Amino acid sequence: MLETENLTYWYTNQADYLFQGEHLQFEPGHSYAIVGQSGSGKTTMVSLLAGLDTPKAGTIRIDGQDIAQIGLAHYRRRKVSVVFQAFNLFTYMSALENLMTAMAITKAAHAGDQAFAQAMLQRLGLTDEQMRQNVQRLSGGQQQRVAIARTMVCDAPLVVADEPTGNLDEANTDEVIALFNQIAHEQGKCVIIVTHEPSVAAQCDGVLRLAHRTFTWEKTPAPQLAKKG
Amino acid sequence: MNFMKRAWLNLIAKKGRSLLLILVTGAIMLFVMAGLLIKSAASQAVASAKNSVGATITLTANRQAAFKKMRSSNASSGQPGKRPSLSLDPVKLSTVKQIARLKNVAGYTTTVSAAANAKSFEAISTSSSAQGPAGPGGASSGDITISGVSSTSGSTSFAAGKAKITKGRGLKTSDRGTNNVVIESELATQNSLKVGDTITVKATSGTKKTHSLKIVGIYQAASTAAASMGPGASDPANTIFTSDTLANTLKGSKYKDTADSVVFTVSAPSKVAAVKKQAAKLISSKYSLSLDDQNYQMVKSSMGSVTSFADKVVWLVAIAGTIILALIVILMIRERRYEIGILMAMGESRFKIIAQFFVELFAVLLVGVGIATAGGSYVGGKLADQVVASAATNTSQTAGQVLGSKTGGPAGQAPSGGGPSGQMPGAADAARATQAKQQAKLTVKVTAKAVAILFGLGLAIILLAILAAAAGILRLQPKLILIQ
Ligand SMILES: Nc1ncnc2c1ncn2[C@@H]1O[C@H](COP(=O)(O)OP(=O)(O)OP(=O)(O)O)[C@@H](O)[C@H]1O
Ligand SMILES: [Mg+2]
Numbered sequence: 001m002l003e004t005e006n007l008t009y010w011y012t013n014q015a016d017y018l019f020q021g022e023h024l025q026f027e028p029g030h031s032y033a034i035v036g037q038s039g040s041g042k043t044t045m046v047s048l049l050a051g052l053d054t055p056k057a058g059t060i061r062i063d064g065q066d067i068a069q070i071g072l073a074h075y076r077r078r079k080v081s082v083v084f085q086a087f088n089l090f091t092y093m094s095a096l097e098n099l100m101t102a103m104a105i106t107k108a109a110h111a112g113d114q115a116f117a118q119a120m121l122q123r124l125g126l127t128d129e130q131m132r133q134n135v136q137r138l139s140g141g142q143q144q145r146v147a148i149a150r151t152m153v154c155d156a157p158l159v160v161a162d163e164p165t166g167n168l169d170e171a172n173t174d175e176v177i178a179l180f181n182q183i184a185h186e187q188g189k190c191v192i193i194v195t196h197e198p199s200v201a202a203q204c205d206g207v208l209r210l211a212h213r214t215f216t217w218e219k220t221p222a223p224q225l226a227k228k229g
Numbered sequence: 230m231n232f233m234k235r236a237w238l239n240l241i242a243k244k245g246r247s248l249l250l251i252l253v254t255g256a257i258m259l260f261v262m263a264g265l266l267i268k269s270a271a272s273q274a275v276a277s278a279k280n281s282v283g284a285t286i287t288l289t290a291n292r293q294a295a296f297k298k299m300r301s302s303n304a305s306s307g308q309p310g311k312r313p314s315l316s317l318d319p320v321k322l323s324t325v326k327q328i329a330r331l332k333n334v335a336g337y338t339t340t341v342s343a344a345a346n347a348k349s350f351e352a353i354s355t356s357s358s359a360q361g362p363a364g365p366g367g368a369s370s371g372d373i374t375i376s377g378v379s380s381t382s383g384s385t386s387f388a389a390g391k392a393k394i395t396k397g398r399g400l401k402t403s404d405r406g407t408n409n410v411v412i413e414s415e416l417a418t419q420n421s422l423k424v425g426d427t428i429t430v431k432a433t434s435g436t437k438k439t440h441s442l443k444i445v446g447i448y449q450a451a452s453t454a455a456a457s458m459g460p461g462a463s464d465p466a467n468t469i470f471t472s473d474t475l476a477n478t479l480k481g482s483k484y485k486d487t488a489d490s491v492v493f494t495v496s497a498p499s500k501v502a503a504v505k506k507q508a509a510k511l512i513s514s515k516y517s518l519s520l521d522d523q524n525y526q527m528v529k530s531s532m533g534s535v536t537s538f539a540d541k542v543v544w545l546v547a548i549a550g551t552i553i554l555a556l557i558v559i560l561m562i563r564e565r566r567y568e569i570g571i572l573m574a575m576g577e578s579r580f581k582i583i584a585q586f587f588v589e590l591f592a593v594l595l596v597g598v599g600i601a602t603a604g605g606s607y608v609g610g611k612l613a614d615q616v617v618a619s620a621a622t623n624t625s626q627t628a629g630q631v632l633g634s635k636t637g638g639p640a641g642q643a644p645s646g647g648g649p650s651g652q653m654p655g656a657a658d659a660a661r662a663t664q665a666k667q668q669a670k671l672t673v674k675v676t677a678k679a680v681a682i683l684f685g686l687g688l689a690i691i692l693l694a695i696l697a698a699a700a701g702i703l704r705l706q707p708k709l710i711l712i713q
Contacts, residue, residue, distance in 0.1 A: 043712055052574060052708040076707075077576025084711065087567040090235070092242035104231040105575045134242065162712075 001190055002026040002049065002158060006058035009044055018044055019213050021058070026206075028157060030221040031184040031191040033201035036210035042194045043162055045210065049192060050082045050160040051075040062158065077106050081151035083161040088147035095121055095131040095138065095146040099153050108154045120149045124179065141172035148179050152187065159183055159191045165200055177203045232581045236588035246561075247593065253557060254597030257550035258683055262605035264543035265679045267613045270672060271535040275528060284498045286505050288328065289490040290317035291517040318515050319487035328493060328508045333500040338383030339488035341476035343375035345430035345469075348439055350420040353464045371433040374468040377476020381411055381448070383492070384470070390451070397424035397446030404445070405472045411446040415466035423447075430469075435481025442471065531617070538616050551690050558694035562586060562702070569702050570710035579703045583695060590691040598684050602675055609673040 003025045010017035018041035026032055034042050047053045048060060051072040060067045067075045089098050099117040103110055110116040121131040124145040126138075135143060144164055151159045161180065165173040177193075177200050184191040184205070193204060201207050205221035240247045295317050322339070329337050346352075352372035378384040381399035386392040395414055412422065422428065422444060429441045450465045477484040493508070495501045505518050512518065562569075572582050702710060 044708075047706075047708040047712065050574070052711070053706045073573075073576045073578065075576070076574060082574050087711065088571065090238075090568060090571065092239045097238060101231065101235060102575060104234075105572070105577050 001028045001063055003061050004049075004058060005061065007048065007055055007060065008057035009041070009048060009055055017056070017213065019210065019215065022215055024208070024215060026158075026190050026192060027221070028190045029184055029188045030205040031181050031193065031203075032206040032208060032221070033204035034192065034194045034208045034210065035196065035198075035201050035218075038196070040210045041213075042210055045215075046160050046162055046192060046194050049158075050080050052082070079156055080158040080160060081106075081154050081156040083144070083147045083151060083159070083164045085163040085166040088150075089135045089143060091134070091136050093135060094133055095126060095135050095142075095149075098135060098146060099150050102150045103153055106154045106156065110153055117149075117153055120153050121146065124149045140167045141169070141176070144168060144172070144176055145179070148176065148183070152183060157189050159189050161192070162194045163196065164193060165195065165197065173197070173200065174203075181205075232585035233588055236585045236592070239585075240589055240592060250557065250561075250590075250593045251596045251600070254554060254593055254687070255600035257546065257554060258594075258597045258601035258687060259604050259608055260546040261543060261550060261686065262601040262675070262679060262683055263609035263612050263673075264539050264546060265682060266605055266609035266673045266675065267616065268536055268539035268543065269676065269679065270609075270613060270674070271532040271539060273672075275525075275532045284495045284501060285520075286493045286495060286501060286508065287490055287519050288320055288325065288493065288508070288512070289517060289519070290319065291515055292317065293517070294514055319484055319489060320491055320516060322486040322488065324512060324516075325488065325491050327511050328491075331504055331507050333496045333504050335494045335496045336383070337379070337491050337493045339377075339379045339473045339491045340384060341375075341377030341473045341480070341484070341488050343377060343476040343479040344371040344433045345373045345375055345440075345479055346371040346433060347373050347428075347467075348431050349427075349429040350416075350422065353416055353419060353466045371431075372467060373430055375430075375476050375479055376468050376470050377473035377488075378470055379405065379473050381446075381470050383494075385492070386450075387448075392448050392450050394446050395449045397444070399446055399448075400470055400472055405474045407472060408440065408442050408475055409445040409472065410442040410475075411448050411470040412444055413466040413468060414447050414449045416469075417444075417447050430479075432479045432481075435479065435484075440475075440479065442469070442475075535613070535616050542612075547686065554687075554690050555694035555697070558590060558691060559698040562695065562698035566702055566710055569699075570707055573703075573707040574711060579699075582703065583699050586695045586699065587692065590695065591688075594684070594687045594691060598680065598687060601683060602680055605675045605679070606673055613673050 004022055007022040007024070008017060008020045034045065036042050044053070048055050051060075051067055054068070054072070062070070062075070062079050067079075070079075089095075090101060093101065096114065096117055099121065100112070100114060102108075103117065104112070118128075118131065122128075126142060126145065126149075130138060130142065131146075135146060138146065144167070147164070159180070164180070165176050168176060180191050180193060181203065183189050193200065195201055205219075206217065207219040209216050209218050299316070319341075320339075325337060325339065328334065354372070376384070376386075378400060380401050381387050381392075381394070382401075387394075387399070394411070397411070400409060400411055410428075412428075417423065420428075424444055424447060426444050427441050428444065429439050431437065431439045448470070450468070471479075473488055477487060493504070495504050501520060505520065508518055569582055573579075
């Protein structure tokens with residue numbers, strides 16, 4: 001459903017490109033890990049995939065459509081949902097308000113449905129009290145779960161996460177990755193996670209390594225895992 | 230309308246910051262408002278001063294011409310030992326009637342000053358009048374000042390509020406030809422006189438006959454009048470108001486159908502200059518016409534400095550306030566960089582991101598202008614009192630100098646031939662300055678126009694500041710906003 005064609009990127013103040021002419025393909029119903037050394041260009045890659053930046057050359061297509069043609073703002077609103085290591089949430093809102101706001105902005109099918117958002121937060125382990133207080137009073141793991149719940153209540157078929165477990169301990173990391181796998185396997189979305197933790201990569205269906213300015217598949221998802229939707 | 234909801238959530242979640250913003254905005258708006266209000270109050274004061282004092286013309290003997298004549302006759306007679314005597318021709322009522330027939334002249338009041346000695350009663354003697362010499366210039370003087378007027382209400386003292394009727398009634402034009410008089414309350418109390426009583430006085434000039442006068446009213450003189458008396462002057466309580474005809478009779482037969490001064494009322498202040506020009510054609514050089522616009526000039530000049538102060542306040546506060554408010558808005562938006570990044574990552578439109586900030590600051594501005602509206606009158610009033618006090622002190626000093634050097638003010642109190650010593654010109658000017666000061670008191674009131682100006686100004690500031698601050702962030706790729 002998501003494919004890159006001839007994707008090339010470099011920072012103008014740097015001598016060399018980060019990657020060049022990449023042809024990659026991601027399918028719905030799978031979780032993918034992008035691994036590689038620090039500074040290799042993982043964050044840059046997922047920023048392009050999430051429509052947060054524009055490639056220097058090449059195209060990104062979702063369901064066959066060039067995202068530049070759809071319009072990046074529209075692409076971000078309707079097609080992709082992002083989770084970062086930090087600064088994911090509106091700090092002046094509660095968890096519930098964060099979800100309601102995201103649904104309203106992305107015009108999700110459940111926009112305005114507070115019970116739906118509440119149920120999702122509950123499913124992710126937040127108590128009624130926790131979801132109604134300011135998000136800054138939640139722990140790092142809880143905040144990350146709120147960000148994941150947000151991608152789950154929105155309709156975007158693509159979920160991109162950049163080191164979502166970077167600030168979490170082992171137990172929380174496993175829980176969060178399990179949630180991402182749920183999104184891929186139960187909601188049938190395409191989940192792409194940047195990580196430097198081998199244990200996280202091991203739990204994903206596919207693993208893509210960026211080394212020597214080239215992406216190579218270390219593991220491709222088994223076709224039978226895919227739930228066509 | 231999700232941005233409205235976000236704006237609201239932000240304002241209430243960050244109460245401390247919102248409150249601070251409101252206070253800063255409110256303070257800036259308050260001072261701009263105060264400046265605007267003082268400015269409009271000052272121009273209103275000038276306008277009302279123009280309307281209230283500008284509509285009269287005073288006809289008197291031309292003192293300058295008389296002085297000139299006196300000096301030349303002294304020189305020709307060659308008798309330096311002889312005391313110079315100033316002879317002022319009284320205004321003829323026939324001339325007055327001619328002027329009264331001019332277009333736009335609404336009416337006139339005449340003033341005749343005379344002197345007499347109390348006969349059936351005791352005049353009030355003050356230490357200054359007891360010790361002082363008889364009137365200056367060898368003019369015949371008595372212990373009673375007779376002020377002959379065509380009507381008390383139209384006379385300078387009553388019109389200026391320096392005297393008011395407390396018992397009985399004032400004199401009207403129908404009292405002309407009668408012996409009806411109005412006496413001061415102190416004089417009445419000391420002599421146990423009341424309305425309806427008859428008193429007698431002896432003329433000090435002319436026939437020196439005894440006249441009996443009928444009291445129809447009692448007036449009270451403002452206490453400040455005593456302070457403005459020069460040494461040797463009669464106590465103000467000894468002034469008896471009579472009809473101008475009676476005063477003329479006391480002065481002597483040659484003063485029949487004359488007046489010392491006549492004040493013409495003109496229908497509108499704007500017509501005064503034209504009427505004066507026409508009236509000047511009807512009189513000889515022995516008389517002079519003057520406009521009683523000194524109050525207006527004084528209010529105008531003191532308000533001029535108030536207006537320029539208010540202008541400075543408005544500009545200073547507006548400029549400083551704009552800079553402060555803009556900087557605060559810019560800082561606030563820069564601090565919300567990540568929030569903008571999250572919104573952009575969700576695909577929110579730039580317009581709605583700006584709209585959210587605008588709604589937030591609009592609400593702050595609304596409360597700020599509310600504070601300014603509520604406190605504007607108070608702060609503006611306090612500030613105006615200070616400014617007016619200093620402005621009036623300055624102008625009354627300079628005005629006093631200007632007026633003091635000018636001979637022959639238009640007021641009827643100036644001593645005239647055969648009249649009593651009267652008030653010193655300097656004292657009259659001081660009284661005038663006080664009067665101008667009172668008139669210069671500003672009434673500072675919040676107007677819808679001032680609120681609208683304030684609101685427009687605030688709106689322009691926040692809109693420009695938001696655009697300036699947000700433009701720097703919104704033109705970036707969301708990646709750069711979020712990942713740095
Ligand atoms: N805005 C930028 N301008 C210039 N160079 C940049 C910019 N952002 C990143 N880089 C450089 O591009 C390279 C790739 O950065 P990127 O953040 O994509 O790496 P990464 O693989 O995500 O690293 P990490 O694992 O440490 O997060 C780095 O060398 C970095 O210094
Ligand atoms: Mg990175």
